[in-house]
Amino acid sequence: MDFIDSARVGSLLCLILLIIIDATCSREDFVSIQCCAPSDSIDPKTSISWISDSNLTHINGRCLIFDRPVSNEISYKGDRIFETVPKWCYNLTTRNGQDYLIRGTFLNGLNVRNSYPADSTFAVTVGTTSIAQVNSSDDKSEVEGVFRATNHYIDFCLVKDKGSPYISMLELRPLNDSAYLEGNSSVILKLVQRVDVGNTQQKIRYPDDDRIWNTDANPNNYSIQSNNTAIYGTQNTFVPLEVLQTAATAMEQLNFSISLEASEKEYMILLYFLELNSSVTMGERVFNININGVMVHDRFDILQNSSNYKQVVIKVKANESLDISLIRVSADVSALGPICNAYEVFKVQNRTPGTVQEDVDTIVEVRDELLAANPDNVVLRSWSGDPCVPFPLKGLACEPRNSTFVITKLNVRNNRLVGSIPESFANLQHLINLSYGCNPQLDSRLPPGLSNRSNLITEFGDCVDQDSQHPLPQRRTVIIGTIAGGSVLFTIAIGVVFTYVYRHIRPNVTKHAMAKNAVFSMPSMDDFKLSPICIQIFSLQCIETATCKYKTMIGEGGFGSVYRGTLLHGQEVAVKVRSATSTQGTREFENELNLLSAIQHENLVPLLGYCCENDQQILVYPFMSNGSLQDRLYGEAAKRKPLDWQTRLSIALGAARGLLYLHSFAGRCVIHRDVKSSNILLDHSMCAKVADFGFSKYAPQEGDSGVSLEVRGTAGYLDPEYYSTQQLSAKSDVFSFGVVLLEIISGREPLNIHRPRNEWSLVEWAKTFIREARIEEIVDPTIKAGYHAEAMWRVVEVALACIETFSAYRPCMDDIVRELEDAFIIENNASEYMKSIESLGGSNHFLSVERKILPSVTTPTPSEPSPIFFQAMDPPSPR
Ligand SMILES: *[C@@H]1O[C@H](CO)[C@@H](O)[C@H](O)[C@H]1NC(C)=O
Ligand SMILES: *[C@@H]1O[C@H](CO)[C@@H](O)[C@H](O)[C@H]1NC(C)=O
Ligand SMILES: *[C@@H]1O[C@H](CO)[C@@H](O)[C@H](O)[C@H]1NC(C)=O
Ligand SMILES: *[C@@H]1O[C@H](CO)[C@@H](O)[C@H](O)[C@H]1NC(C)=O
Ligand SMILES: *[C@@H]1O[C@H](CO)[C@@H](O)[C@H](O)[C@H]1NC(C)=O
Ligand SMILES: *[C@@H]1O[C@H](CO)[C@@H](O)[C@H](O)[C@H]1NC(C)=O
Ligand SMILES: *[C@@H]1O[C@H](CO)[C@@H](O)[C@H](O)[C@H]1NC(C)=O
Numbered sequence: 001m002d003f004i005d006s007a008r009v010g011s012l013l014c015l016i017l018l019i020i021i022d023a024t025c026s027r028e029d030f031v032s033i034q035c036c037a038p039s040d041s042i043d044p045k046t047s048i049s050w051i052s053d054s055n056l057t058h059i060n061g062r063c064l065i066f067d068r069p070v071s072n073e074i075s076y077k078g079d080r081i082f083e084t085v086p087k088w089c090y091n092l093t094t095r096n097g098q099d100y101l102i103r104g105t106f107l108n109g110l111n112v113r114n115s116y117p118a119d120s121t122f123a124v125t126v127g128t129t130s131i132a133q134v135n136s137s138d139d140k141s142e143v144e145g146v147f148r149a150t151n152h153y154i155d156f157c158l159v160k161d162k163g164s165p166y167i168s169m170l171e172l173r174p175l176n177d178s179a180y181l182e183g184n185s186s187v188i189l190k191l192v193q194r195v196d197v198g199n200t201q202q203k204i205r206y207p208d209d210d211r212i213w214n215t216d217a218n219p220n221n222y223s224i225q226s227n228n229t230a231i232y233g234t235q236n237t238f239v240p241l242e243v244l245q246t247a248a249t250a251m252e253q254l255n256f257s258i259s260l261e262a263s264e265k266e267y268m269i270l271l272y273f274l275e276l277n278s279s280v281t282m283g284e285r286v287f288n289i290n291i292n293g294v295m296v297h298d299r300f301d302i303l304q305n306s307s308n309y310k311q312v313v314i315k316v317k318a319n320e321s322l323d324i325s326l327i328r329v330s331a332d333v334s335a336l337g338p339i340c341n342a343y344e345v346f347k348v349q350n351r352t353p354g355t356v357q358e359d360v361d362t363i364v365e366v367r368d369e370l371l372a373a374n375p376d377n378v379v380l381r382s383w384s385g386d387p388c389v390p391f392p393l394k395g396l397a398c399e400p401r402n403s404t405f406v407i408t409k410l411n412v413r414n415n416r417l418v419g420s421i422p423e424s425f426a427n428l429q430h431l432i433n434l435s436y437g438c439n440p441q442l443d444s445r446l447p448p449g450l451s452n453r454s455n456l457i458t459e460f461g462d463c464v465d466q467d468s469q470h471p472l473p474q475r476r477t478v479i480i481g482t483i484a485g486g487s488v489l490f491t492i493a494i495g496v497v498f499t500y501v502y503r504h505i506r507p508n509v510t511k512h513a514m515a516k517n518a519v520f521s522m523p524s525m526d527d528f529k530l531s532p533i534c535i536q537i538f539s540l541q542c543i544e545t546a547t548c549k550y551k552t553m554i555g556e557g558g559f560g561s562v563y564r565g566t567l568l569h570g571q572e573v574a575v576k577v578r579s580a581t582s583t584q585g586t587r588e589f590e591n592e593l594n595l596l597s598a599i600q601h602e603n604l605v606p607l608l609g610y611c612c613e614n615d616q617q618i619l620v621y622p623f624m625s626n627g628s629l630q631d632r633l634y635g636e637a638a639k640r641k642p643l644d645w646q647t648r649l650s651i652a653l654g655a656a657r658g659l660l661y662l663h664s665f666a667g668r669c670v671i672h673r674d675v676k677s678s679n680i681l682l683d684h685s686m687c688a689k690v691a692d693f694g695f696s697k698y699a700p701q702e703g704d705s706g707v708s709l710e711v712r713g714t715a716g717y718l719d720p721e722y723y724s725t726q727q728l729s730a731k732s733d734v735f736s737f738g739v740v741l742l743e744i745i746s747g748r749e750p751l752n753i754h755r756p757r758n759e760w761s762l763v764e765w766a767k768t769f770i771r772e773a774r775i776e777e778i779v780d781p782t783i784k785a786g787y788h789a790e791a792m793w794r795v796v797e798v799a800l801a802c803i804e805t806f807s808a809y810r811p812c813m814d815d816i817v818r819e820l821e822d823a824f825i826i827e828n829n830a831s832e833y834m835k836s837i838e839s840l841g842g843s844n845h846f847l848s849v850e851r852k853i854l855p856s857v858t859t860p861t862p863s864e865p866s867p868i869f870f871q872a873m874d875p876p877s878p879r
């Protein structure tokens with residue numbers, strides 16, 4: 001726990017939203033970053049000026065400096081590792097309309113120091129377009145993209161799939177006279193291979209060229225070199241002469257084979273030719289160019305048009321492999337065989353549409369303004385890159401609109417924000433829902449652009465947190481209902497007076513009627529009308545008939561046994577009977593009856609009625625045909641059919657909503673005190689219903705004596721703070737709910753002494769893995785192939801926050817509900833998002849969908865061999 005706290009504080013300190021880079025190198029349009037370098041440095045050979053990212057405005061991630069270089073090809077030996085945010089972007093300055101090459105280098109120090117980053121996979125995106133996956137099983141990976149700037153900056157992002165993303169170096173190079181994009185700014189090229197054919201010596205790179213020309217890994221037997229060939233007949237060679245001066249030839253046929261992703265994609269092939277034999281004349285070397293067996297160029301002759309240089313650009317669709325063959329036209333036509341000096345292969349990616357620019361700019365502005373006043377705010381500090389793609393940033397919800405995304409909801413409630421509401425909120429044209437918390441007198445300070453918007457729903461204040469250091473919004477407490485039960489059973493300690501806290505000033509709310517046939521009548525939160533809940537009174541005979549004299553026992557409840565039965569009109573019921581021997585059960589019976597008589601919520605088990613004849617105390621509920629969550633997670637039912645992740649998520653959300661209702665019940669918090677998976681029941685449609693209110697209590701109010709009652713709860717779920725201080729608060733339920741979330745994630749019971757010692761306690765066991773970001777290892781093996789990594793992370797983060805030892809650090813139920821809603825949306829709408837993006841012509845590079853295919857076992861994600869997908873490393877300073 002202490003470990004987690006310090007990790008969390010550490011992450012707070014180093015969270016970053018963006019880095020704005022000022023390039024100050026020899027070539028001042030170069031940006032060269034060494035992540036986590038102890039200082040800026042100038043490479044003595046190339047005079048490239050490397051800057052460290054350590055002093056950039058809000059730096060995120062922790063540093064790992066290896067004790068020796070990862071390979072002898074590359075001298076840099078550091079990584080920045082992002083353990084706490086699912087997405088993180090470097091914001092690099094660009095010039096609109098200029099073409100750029102961008103290159104990220106990812107070194108894995110595992111082979112030099114057995115620590116980190118282990119077992120990570122993440123996507124690399126240029127802007128919102130995913131161009132590659134990096135897998136930590138490769139010691140070093142290099143990802144290079146070519147794009148045309150359409151703005152004054154570009155985001156280079158790492159998006160977590162598994163484990164923690166990391167990066168060692170990042171370079172941005174402007175490209176002049178780029179033949180790559182031909183002015184097309186709607187695509188991004190991802191380098192697959194760039195080969196200096198025939199070169200077996202040393203890679204050619206800066207300062208000879210801004211690109212890195214790999215040496216020829218399969219030097220042809222006919223490699224040739226000519227150091228004194230000059231180019232004539234063209235100005236525009238695009239490739240340095242040094243690269244062209246080596247080549248391969250063959251008598252009949254030259255072949256190059258490149259392996260590709262398994263699915264069909266569009267590729268761009270660039271072939272470069274320079275005639276190195278000065279005695280050759282036109283017509284002496286003539287060949288056809290075939291790609292995957294299809295002729296794309298007939299009778300190609302380099303020497304045509306009085307020049308000894310040609311470059312050929314070919315666009316093809318291909319999967320799995322690309323076979324380039326240069327075939328000599330028959331010997332009587334062509335005396336010599338084909339030649340090739342260099343080639344490049346790029347994958348052509350359509351840009352993935354992002355958020356509408358105005359909303360992006362506004363979010364940056366809002367974040368910066370709020371961060372100035374709230375520098376430690378975790379949510380704001382996690383905002384990086386596009387607000388909606390590939391998934392909405394924390395606290396935001398988005399919708400596709402025309403060919404982009406717009407922000408429709410913004411929720412920074414319960415973030416204890418200080419300062420006024422930024423005026424720029426008004427620039428979010430499509431905002432329909434704004435929640436903003438913990439700032440007194442906010443209403444009067446709504447910016448003008450927002451206050452007059454008719455379709456905007458706003459929610460303010462309501463940081464329901466007794467531990468908050470900041471003033472809570474002004475509240476008024478009015479007693480509006482008194483309830484008197486008709487039976488002694490109903491006159492118990494709790495629930496005589498209901499107080500209702502409300503925000504709006506409604507001075508005349510004093511009248512209320514009592515519903516005749518209601519045991520309790522409660523003022524509705526919405527409109528002060530009475531909404532009576534009808535509770536039936538059953539005769540003992542009726543109960544005995546329904547249960548066939550208590551024939552089928554289906555469980556043990558808080559104070560007695562539970563039997564299954566069927567009422568006369570066919571409704572299936574569960575009947576809870578206080579055991580005759582238990583004197584202690586009376587209070588729980590009364591408690592539950594009172595509470596359930598007064599409350600009603602979709603996610604709480606409703607009470608149908610009761611019976612108290614002949615000293616029998618019996619409660620009647622509808623029968624929940626899908627049993628308990630516990631049984632479904634690791635009981636008999638789980639063995640028959642494991643619960644899938646989507647269902648688990650919706651159960652978690654349902655249960656959280658039920659608890660939220662309890663905690664905000666009529667303005668006075670009711671604490672369940674026995675939240676556990678066996679008390680979360682599932683109806684026929686798998687809707688979660690929280691049950692068993694035998695221990696429930698009102699939260700102590702100011703003036704109540706501090707230490708209360710005996711501590712109640714179930715081992716494994718019990719809040720350690722409540723246990724040690726006996727101070728009851730809603731946060732005790734939050735702790736127990738956190739344990740339930742861990743059960744949902746892991747499919748394990750909270751306590752099991754039959755496991756190895758370090759796995760007895762689910763909470764302790766899970767924490768170990770979560771703090772190392774190794775959540776795959778706690779995920780229930782039965783759902784391994786079927787969850788969205790980001791959704792899972794959101795739930796893990798909520799669970800972790802819930803089980804904080806100190807209740808003050810735990811979230812409130814409304815935060816939890818909101819987070820689970822986000823997770824639910826991410827899990828279920830990723831495909832919707834995908835569809836909308838595809839329909840916009842964005843093809844299938846949508847990140848979330850790739851992320852969805854988890855984990856490694858069944859993944860059909862791109863798995864090109866490393867030399868192709870991720871080029872071999874280069875030292876930062878060759879030559
Ligand atoms: C960061 O700033 C501090 C103080 O200005 C300086 O001493 C340190 O060298 C800088 N570090 C880097 C990596 O630039
Ligand atoms: C590329 O073009 C820019 C302006 O268009 C110029 O400043 C720069 O020097 C050029 N770079 C090279 C290597 O030619
Ligand atoms: C840009 O490339 C895309 C995909 O190859 C193509 O559909 C589009 O027509 C091109 N646009 C221009 C202006 O060339
Ligand atoms: C290339 O040379 C090697 C040995 O020098 C030989 O084994 C191989 O067969 C040759 N390949 C071709 C295609 O000529
Ligand atoms: C060309 O130059 C390289 C290095 O400068 C040398 O190794 C090579 O032998 C030269 N080749 C010819 C054909 O002169
Ligand atoms: C290229 O492939 C063809 C057909 O597979 C083969 O006959 C030829 O020898 C290959 N050329 C070289 C130089 O390996
Ligand atoms: C260069 O070209 C001439 C004329 O076609 C030819 O005779 C000679 O063999 C070629 N040299 C090489 C090294 O290919």
Ligand SMILES: *[C@@H]1O[C@H](CO)[C@@H](O)[C@H](O)[C@H]1NC(C)=O
Nearest residue numbers: 018020091153361364385386
């Ligand atoms: C990136 O930096 C530029 C320049 O400082 C800034 O205008 C822009 O809003 C930033 N973009 C994002 C998404 O952070």
Ligand SMILES: *[C@@H]1O[C@H](CO)[C@@H](O)[C@H](O)[C@H]1NC(C)=O
Nearest residue numbers: 356357400401402403404406
């Ligand atoms: C989006 O589409 C709607 C109609 O479908 C149109 O009225 C609106 O102007 C469009 N907005 C933009 C920004 O193109």
Ligand SMILES: *[C@@H]1O[C@H](CO)[C@@H](O)[C@H](O)[C@H]1NC(C)=O
Nearest residue numbers: 121135136137855856859861
């Ligand atoms: C990462 O690489 C390892 C080893 O090659 C492989 O087993 C694993 O499936 C890869 N992960 C992903 C997500 O591609």
